[in-house]
Amino acid sequence: MGKRIGLEVSLSAAEAVKMANVDCIAAYPITPQTHIVEHLSKLVNDGELDAEFIPVESEHSAMSVSAGASAVGARAFTCTSSQGLALMNEIVHIVASMRLPVVMILANRSMSGPISIWNDHTDVMSIRDCGWIQVFANSGQEVFDHVLFGYRVAESRDVMLPLIINIDGFILTHVIEPIEFWEKEQVEQYLPDFKPIHRLHPDKPVTMGAVGLPSIFSEAKVAQDEPLIQSKSTIISAWKELGDIVGRYYSPIETYRSDDAETLFITQGSYGETVSLAVDELRDDGISVGLIMDRLWRPFPFDEFRKATGRAKNLIVIDRAISYGGQGGPLAIDLRSVLYKEKNQPDIVNFICGLAGRDVNIQDFKNMYHKAMHKVKEHPREEDFEYYGVRGK
Amino acid sequence: MGKTKTDLTWQELEVGAAIITPGNAVEYKSGDWRSIRPVVDKNKCIKCGTCYIFCPDAAIYETAEGFFEADLYYCKGCGICAQECPTQAIEMVEEEE
Numbered sequence: 265m266g267k268r269i270g271l272e273v274s275l276s277a278a279e280a281v282k283m284a285n286v287d288c289i290a291a292y293p294i295t296p297q298t299h300i301v302e303h304l305s306k307l308v309n310d311g312e313l314d315a316e317f318i319p320v321e322s323e324h325s326a327m328s329v330s331a332g333a334s335a336v337g338a339r340a341f342t343c344t345s346s347q348g349l350a351l352m353n354e355i356v357h358i359v360a361s362m363r364l365p366v367v368m369i370l371a372n373r374s375m376s377g378p379i380s381i382w383n384d385h386t387d388v389m390s391i392r393d394c395g396w397i398q399v400f401a402n403s404g405q406e407v408f409d410h411v412l413f414g415y416r417v418a419e420s421r422d423v424m425l426p427l428i429i430n431i432d433g434f435i436l437t438h439v440i441e442p443i444e445f446w447e448k449e450q451v452e453q454y455l456p457d458f459k460p461i462h463r464l465h466p467d468k469p470v471t472m473g474a475v476g477l478p479s480i481f482s483e484a485k486v487a488q489d490e491p492l493i494q495s496k497s498t499i500i501s502a503w504k505e506l507g508d509i510v511g512r513y514y515s516p517i518e519t520y521r522s523d524d525a526e527t528l529f530i531t532q533g534s535y536g537e538t539v540s541l542a543v544d545e546l547r548d549d550g551i552s553v554g555l556i557m558d559r560l561w562r563p564f565p566f567d568e569f570r571k572a573t574g575r576a577k578n579l580i581v582i583d584r585a586i587s588y589g590g591q592g593g594p595l596a597i598d599l600r601s602v603l604y605k606e607k608n609q610p611d612i613v614n615f616i617c618g619l620a621g622r623d624v625n626i627q628d629f630k631n632m633y634h635k636a637m638h639k640v641k642e643h644p645r646e647e648d649f650e651y652y653g654v655r656g657k
Numbered sequence: 658m659g660k661t662k663t664d665l666t667w668q669e670l671e672v673g674a675a676i677i678t679p680g681n682a683v684e685y686k687s688g689d690w691r692s693i694r695p696v697v698d699k700n701k702c703i704k705c706g707t708c709y710i711f712c713p714d715a716a717i718y719e720t721a722e723g724f725f726e727a728d729l730y731y732c733k734g735c736g737i738c739a740q741e742c743p744t745q746a747i748e749m750v751e752e753e754e
Contacts, residue, residue: 363673424672462675471676483667484674490667 266445266510273404273436274299276443277369280411282313283451284367287338290318290329294348295381296433297371301343323348327355327366334364335472337463339415342366345433346373346380346387353391359426360395361488362472365418365458366426367411368396372533372584373433374620382621383433385532385584388561389594395488397427397495398561400533402518404441406559407431409512412446412455417502419458423495430561432534434621450509496563516565518557519572521547525554527578527633528610532558532595535582535618542629553633558595569602573610580636581614582629583649592616592649611640614649628653687714691734693749695727701746708738708747 271279278300281289289308291301308317316333320326323344330340344352349370359366374380375387388398397417401407410429418427431437446454462470476484500516507513520540522528529539536557546553556572558565573579583593591597596614603609613636618624632652639648651657671677695708702724709717709725716731717738727738739747 361673362675461672462677469679471679472673474674474676476674480665480670480674483665483670486667487670487674 266447266450268442268444270440271404271443272299272438272440273407273431273443274371274438275303276404276441276445277407277411277431277437278303278307279445280408281341282307283446283448284339284341284412284415284455285451286313286315286341286415288316288318288330288333288340289342290320290326290333290340291342291344292320292323292326292348294323294345296373296383296437297343297345297348297369299437300369300371304341323352324355327352327359330366330368331355331359331362331364334359334366334460335362335464337458337460337465339419339458340364340366341368343369343371345371346375349387349391350375353394356391356394356396358473361484363424363461363488363491364426365415365424367414367418367429368426369407369411369429369431371433371437372430380620381433383435383584384619384621385430385594386586386619388428388430389585389587392562392594395425395492396562397423397425397492397499398430399428400430400559400561401436402534402536402557402559404436404439404443405512406514407436408443408445409506409510409514412451413502413506413514415458416455416506417495417499419456420495420498420502421459421461423491423498424461425492425495430533435534444510446510454506454509493563496560496565499560499563514559515568516558516560517568517572518559520555520557522554522556522572522576524552525576526552527554527580527636528573528576529553529555529629529633530558530579530581530595530599531555532561532582532584535584535624538624538626539582539629542626542633545626546630546633551633564598564602566602569599570606573599573603574606574608576610578636578640579610579612580632581612582618582632583614583616584618586616586619596649611644613639613644615652616649617652622653624652686730687716687733688728688730691729691732692752693734693736694729694732694752695734695736695738695747696750697724697726698746698748699724701744703744703746705743707741707743711737711741713737
């Protein structure tokens with residue numbers, strides 16, 4: 265068993281990147297991602313990590329460098345937040361289409377404007393459809409484990425896709441948690457060397473990122489989407505093996521007191537733990553309530569959600585992002601789609617909350633439960649959602 | 658992607674739609690883009706090769722007699738050769754069905 269030490273989550277994430285023995289780190293500092301790349305630059309400078317640290321002039325270059333590094337067969341890491349993600353957007357899509365297994369930590373922060381440095385999920389939802397594998401971490405330990413898991417999955421021969429680890433800015437990045445490090449042997453056992461299928465090398469020239477005319481473009485897109493859909497089985501087996509090695513077992517969704525629950529909260533990211541405490545208190549009041557935490561965002565775990573929500577009468581979906589002019593938050597929209605053809609569809613109440621780091625505490629989630637129960641009496645329509653706690657609403 | 662590749666199924670594409678045959682752009686028929694084509698008046702042509710040098714697609718070749726002609730498999734009909742010809746020996750004429 266690895267040593268367990270108290271460490272800021274950002275620093276432990278950087279230590280995990282070091283354990284993954286990456287070859288190239290290209291990043292531009294942006295709050296709240298900064299501590300991760302600062303610590304990585306220190307590790308490289310101090311000779312603790314033998315990698316190229318490239319302090320690029322923008323996030324567009326950070327992702328471009330990562331693409332180039334991955335294309336020559338190097339293990340590439342980058343990390344950003346919010347506006348930085350927006351600036352690298354163009355290349356984010358290209359990395360997925362070129363099947364380059366870059367791993368990126370996204371320290372989730374609001375998209376401006378108004379200008380905000382604080383946490384919500386509006387940044388990642390702006391690239392929901394970028395073709396990367398996307399997971400949400402619920403704790404510092406999950407961040408650490410998922411860096412190693414990230415490369416393991418991304419570089420699998422049948423996957424070869426980039427992967428984003430979402431971690432809530434400040435709420436996770438800036439807190440100190442007990443983190444259990446892996447032993448070097450455990451990493452070696454779990455994470456083999458990166459063996460690219462195609463790589464840029466003068467001895468065997470290939471063209472990557474060529475033009476795709478209308479006659480081939482659709483085939484190229486299906487050839488990109490299919491491995492993403494199919495990657496779920498690799499993801500699940502990589503989690504299983506991770507559990508067998510370090511004793512922590514992960515799954516696409518995590519359930520808490522949900523088996524017999526009439527009402528289920530559904531969350532992404534670090535809100536899961538807070539909601540679990542609200543569930544305990546509501547249960548103490550004799551209320552039948554449980555929780556599903558979504559860890560895997562893309563590929564979306566359709567079957568797992570159908571199974572886990574099958575017996576519930578009501579779903580309370582907590583979104584941290586907005587689909588302006590749409591049906592509420594992205595998570596609720598997907599869940600409505602998942603359950604559309606189910607016989608006993610639950611009523612879905614969607615709350616958008618915690619934007620730009622506004623605190624949402626246990627009492628707030630209990631309030632949401634009671635508001636939701638009031639709403640379901642009126643049978644909410646698909647477009648019904650509520651901005652929780654907004655003055656004047 | 659080459660002319661022989663347009664009937665590929667999605668399963669047959671290389672990972673990341675990579676092209677693993679170097680130089681296969683030569684298979685691509687860019688002549689399909691053309692709406693006008695260059696016609697050389699051999700009475701005016703002085704065999705200087707200016708068109709050969711300026712052609713952005715390297716689609717012009719030298720014939721055994723030393724004249725220069727466009728390979729219509731590649732020629733996109735851009736008209737640069739006609740523009741640059743010092744003796745106005747090249748005329749761009751409409752392609753007909």
